[in-house]
Amino acid sequence: MIPDQEGPATPSAADKFDDEHYPAYTMGRAADMLGTTQGFLRSLGEAGLITPLRSAGGHRRYSRHQLRVAARARELVDQGTPIEAACRIISLEDQLHEAQRINTELRAGE
Secondary structure, three states: OOOOOOOOOOOOHHHHHHOOOOOOEEHHHHHHHHOOOHHHHHHHHHOOOOOOEEOOOOOEEEOHHHHHHHHHHHHHHHOOOOHHHHHHHHHHHHHHHHHHHHHHHHHHOO
């Protein structure tokens, strides 16, 4: 007998703990963890740096990956960088890391 193919399986609790992109943190909890305000997190979303997922009730939910990005933004802002510039710097850093990763893969294939 062939098992039913109903699409992707629902992730188990263990999978959610290991998934750095799982939206596990509410806005309030995320702000507390970062030592910042909810308004700061909203401003990162408005700038397009991070896009939190929404719960069924419409509340913002953040992943560990998004919290790391927000922490980097806060670090830059705390050093006096305007938030728009901080977001651009982080985007450029991400592009650089991706280009370096691709370069390393291409060199390994030679």
